[in-house]
Amino acid sequence: MEQIKRNILLNPGPATTTDSVKMAQVVPDICHREKEFSDIVKSVRNDLTKIAGGDNNYVAVLFGGSGTAGMDAIINSVIPPNQKILVINNGVYGNRIGQITKAYNIDLFELKFEWDQLPDTNKIEDILKEDNKIACVAMVHHETTTGLLNPVKEIGALVKKYNKVFIVDTISSFAGIPFNIKDFNIDFMMSTSNKCIQGMAGVFFVICKKQELEKIKDYPRRSFYLSLYDEYEYFEKNNEMRFTPPVQTIYALRKAIDEFFDEGAENRYLRYTKNWKKLRKGIEDIGFKILTNPEYESHLLITILYPEDSNFNFQMLHDKLYEKGFTIYPGKVGKLNTFRLANMGAIDQTDIEKFLFELKNTLDELGVKLV
Numbered sequence: 001m002e003q004i005k006r007n008i009l010l011n012p013g014p015a016t017t018t019d020s021v022k023m024a025q026v027v028p029d030i031c032h033r034e035k036e037f038s039d040i041v042k043s044v045r046n047d048l049t050k051i052a053g054g055d056n057n058y059v060a061v062l063f064g065g066s067g068t069a070g071m072d073a074i075i076n077s078v079i080p081p082n083q084k085i086l087v088i089n090n091g092v093y094g095n096r097i098g099q100i101t102k103a104y105n106i107d108l109f110e111l112k113f114e115w116d117q118l119p120d121t122n123k124i125e126d127i128l129k130e131d132n133k134i135a136c137v138a139m140v141h142h143e144t145t146t147g148l149l150n151p152v153k154e155i156g157a158l159v160k161k162y163n164k165v166f167i168v169d170t171i172s173s174f175a176g177i178p179f180n181i182k183d184f185n186i187d188f189m190m191s192t193s194n195k196c197i198q199g200m201a202g203v204f205f206v207i208c209k210k211q212e213l214e215k216i217k218d219y220p221r222r223s224f225y226l227s228l229y230d231e232y233e234y235f236e237k238n239n240e241m242r243f244t245p246p247v248q249t250i251y252a253l254r255k256a257i258d259e260f261f262d263e264g265a266e267n268r269y270l271r272y273t274k275n276w277k278k279l280r281k282g283i284e285d286i287g288f289k290i291l292t293n294p295e296y297e298s299h300l301l302i303t304i305l306y307p308e309d310s311n312f313n314f315q316m317l318h319d320k321l322y323e324k325g326f327t328i329y330p331g332k333v334g335k336l337n338t339f340r341l342a343n344m345g346a347i348d349q350t351d352i353e354k355f356l357f358e359l360k361n362t363l364d365e366l367g368v369k370l371v
């Protein structure tokens with residue numbers, strides 16, 4: 001077997017994977033309606049629920065598609081007819097929940113905050129108190145736009161105080177930051193196979209509180225393919241996924257979950273945190289400025305302001321680093337020009353050190369002076 005070139009992905013997903021996860025996709029051809037494959041799907045669903053801290057009262061529903069399809073599946077499925085959703089928006093992904101809501105003509109209250117600030121819980125409570133048409137509240141856990149970690153536990157307690165359904169986008173935090181679906185009072189959350197779980201892109205999953213999932217059974221179907229209840233019910237009745245899933249991605253996900261359990265949730269978070277600290281310090285030592293306060297950061301991503309030097313050109317920096325095996329990622333925050341570095345994935349301290357070394361060399365090659 002040819003050696004697989006190792007690229008270090010510092011974009012916020014798809015993340016760097018191990019060779020063993022890559023190789024897990026190489027399996028004998030199999031139809032997704034065979035019991036052998038369905039047993040794998042079942043084990044994956046059970047383990048994803050476990051990773052979220054869910055027990056028998058929770059269930060994971062698996063689909064083929066990217067994270068945005070997961071946001072879509074929840075939004076089109078769980079808002080009762082003629083009721084409203086409150087969306088907390090402090091970044092691109094909070095904003096996207098609002099866009100999906102509008103696409104389905106669902107009544108929306110969008111509460112916007114600055115993209116480098118955490119949401120104000122008093123404002124959220126005021127709205128929950130005043131507007132009794134609101135049935136659901138949705139927000140993002142790790143806002144991958146900036147690297148801010150939103151206070152989901154605190155907001156979840158509020159949402160439950162007012163007896164609303166709580167939806168959380170945990171796409172870029174699931175398996176990277178230990179948390180518990182029950183402690184956070186989450187009713188529906190989604191993530192994908194290609195971020196902190198360290199698998200391949202192509203699968204998303206929604207983890208649901210069964211009691212809330214049963215309530216949506218007779219809600220109007222706003223989407224045929226992305227109906228959360230129909231996908232759930234089909235697997236429960238037939239022990240098969242409704243439509244053709246990316247079979248090999250699911251084999252890779254099975255392997256990625258095994259590797260997650262081998263590493264352990266706390267150890268993964270610790271590894272990510274160490275990588276984030278090294279990256280953050282290295283970036284500041286080079287002379288870059290970071291957008292957010294480290295206290296509010298997820299430990300999975302940093303947002304870096306473009307330096308003043310007129311020799312700085314993000315695309316040129318990207319292209320040169322890409323040739324050297326490192327992928328960096330653009331990102332604009334309001335009027336500010338920024339780029340992002342994510343440290344999720346199967347990378348370690350040596351990878352971060354090599355990256356910082358190559359970054360410094362490349363800035364020299366481009367004649368960029370920061371200090």
Ligand SMILES: Cc1ncc(COP(=O)(O)O)c(C=O)c1O
Pocket residue numbers: 012013066067068069071093140142143144169170171172192
């Ligand atoms: C928090 C969050 N939500 C949603 C998405 C959208 O996922 P996808 O690009 O897989 O559709 C992303 C992707 O980075 C994300 O980070």
